[in-house]
Amino acid sequence: MKLEILLVDDDPTVIFMHKRLLAKSIPASNYVVANDGSQALEYIITNNSTDTNYLIFLDINMPVLDGWGFLDAIQEYDIAARCYIIMVTSSIDNYDKQKAEEYTQVIGFLRSPFNFKPA
């Protein structure tokens, strides 16, 4: 089974920092960048392969299709079972975290800024 990583955020600075952190944490990893939920959705539907799992770093507030919209949209596809999503947000609103827990695909909730150093 292969693993593909998607970085989904409209903020280039955040993408920049994600890339740096990934380069350090998982040096050999490949990733795909999407600027909003709709681009990410289009990518995984177009390149859907049953032997691939997706690890998605998903921002909440984005233009066109936000993080919640993306989560709702993938429920219609069988691909949802192969998506592993980590919500990444600067929000400190607990409501966002509670809402994220309602989606089975969400495996983590990170508040930026963050690093992969042990806490």
Add this chain to the structure above:
Amino acid sequence: MLNGRFLVIDEDGSDFAAIKGLLSKEGVPVFHLNSAADFSPAIDFNPSFIFLSLANKNSIESIFTIKQHFKNLPIIVVADSGNNNLLPQAMEHGACEYINVKSAEQLSLQNIISIALSRNKYIAELEEGARDFESIKENSINAIFLNLQNGTILEANKGAEQMFGYTVEELRKIGRQGIVDLADPKLEKYLSTRAVEGKVRGEITGIRKNGEYFPCEFSSVIFRNSLGEERVSTIMLDISERKKSEEEKDILIRSTEESFSLIDKELSIVMYNNQFAQRYKAFFNKEVKRGDNIIDYVLPERREIVKEIYKKVLAGETLETEITVPGPDGINHVYLNRFKPAYDNNNNLYGVFVSSIDITARKKAQESLEASEKRFRSLIENSEDMIVLMDANREVTYVSPSFTKLLGYQPEEVLGKRPLHFTHPEDQQDALKLSTNALNTPGVKLNYRTKVVKKDGEYMHVEGTIINQLHVDGVNALVNNFIDVSAQKKAKDLLEASEIRYRTLFHLSPTPMFTYSDETFEFIEINKAALDFYGYTEEEMRALDVITIRPEYDQEKTRQNIERNRDNDFYQLHTIHEKRDGTIINVQVYNNKVVLDNKSLRLVQINDITPVIMMEEERERANNTLRQLNEQIQKRAEDLEASNTELRKIAWMQSHLVRAPLARILGLIDVLEEKDDELDFDVMLMKIKESSVELDNVIREIVSKTDVVNTGQ
């Protein structure tokens, strides 16, 4: 040898002398007169023969005179060569022989007289016959014509003048074409038949002078007269009366519902009317013909019976039978047949006259009448109504079984007695008046109520009617019909008692109540509570009605309400009334329909609900206040909700918008702290600056929104 008395009429006496000489040998008396004008009853002779000298003046006229005095007496004219020319005239007018006295010697006078006698007899007979014929012709009511084949009329009698209205001269002028309808198609046929066969008879249409057409029967014969000329004698008979009578007879026969037929001794049909023909055609689908045997028109199973009937009738009996046969319409028809012997003018038995009439309807009516009679008899006999019939003496002629059953008297105990016999003594006077009244008013139904005495001595209250039907055939009685109303009487008494009780309750009730007429709306009764309630005296309140007890502005609506509820036995409604002091009161009205003394009334019960209404109004006011408070609270809550929404927006901005640039700055600082040489320091600085500016803007916006919340704008 000659016999007789001879008269010679001779002016100059020469012929008398000659004849006397010739007769002298015969020894017969001979008389003489100078002229026929000398005849007088005084002359005493009775001649057997007359000799008339033609040498006389007016000798021809004298023949008439002689004939007037001595009818049928032979006249022998005495001629000589000087007056021979008068001979034919004299012979034509009645002389039967002539004699020339100069040549008489050569002849036997006896022969001449003998010839004269024979000829005179013949002439007399001829004249008699001609007179008879003329008389027939003149007195006949038939028109008799002497005419030619071409229609020219030569002679016509008085009958013809009367029949056609023309004189003989006019008839001669107009001929056949003026008196016969030439358009009659039969005419031409008749004329040709007559031309071929010499005679014809038939019927033709005549035309009178007044233009009237009429049917004629005629006979016409061609003959030749003594001169050998062809003549036609035609006799016409006006048959309009006969035709009319025949038509009427026809109508009569046609109009009768009975079927008639005349059957001869051989049972052949001789005559029949339309009904007969139609009926048999309907039954047998066969045209009835004269000469058919009547037995062929009888159903096979009845033939022997019918033959037997004819046999008896031909033996002189008159019979009547009633038979039921299925008709062509599918239902059974009942016929009443009468068979009578028929005789000819000489009273010889000719055959059988049969009349038959369909009595199905009559039969049905009779059966229905019988059934109805049976039904009514059964009704009377099983009814609880007692019926007593009385004659003009008021004596009982019939009592129904219920009379015996309910009063206990056997019919024989009351028949022939007067009803007073079982009338309560208190009511006997009235009963007598009632029956007198009935006797005086035939056909009028009189109602009564009385008490009768039962056989066991108890009284029974009865109610009934008596009607004088003495004049009605089949009834001929005073019909007295009554029923036991003891139970009703008791019930009524109880009802009256109860009514008094309830009336008392009505008047003593603490609830205001009144009754009013359903038609006039006037108050009938008002109880004391109502008078107290409204504040009126009874007289004052009676001056009002159920409409005017309301304030004026509400009266029309009330009238409509009452009209709308007129057919409802009960209704209640909330309305307003006005007291005497002008106070308007709210009342609940309970309105019941009641019938008292056959009048339709409404009983109204009044419930004053003014206090309830006031409480309701108070409650309504309190509710309004509460409603206003609630509205204020609601408004406040909405305002708070609006503030909260703003506050939530601020919190969201703080959480998302403030945290986003701040997180970026913190992240960038983390990156800088790594001191990575490959990092472009200026780019990092620029990113930090951008995020810082963004953070500054967000904070300013938050401050601005917070002001909105605080000021509520």
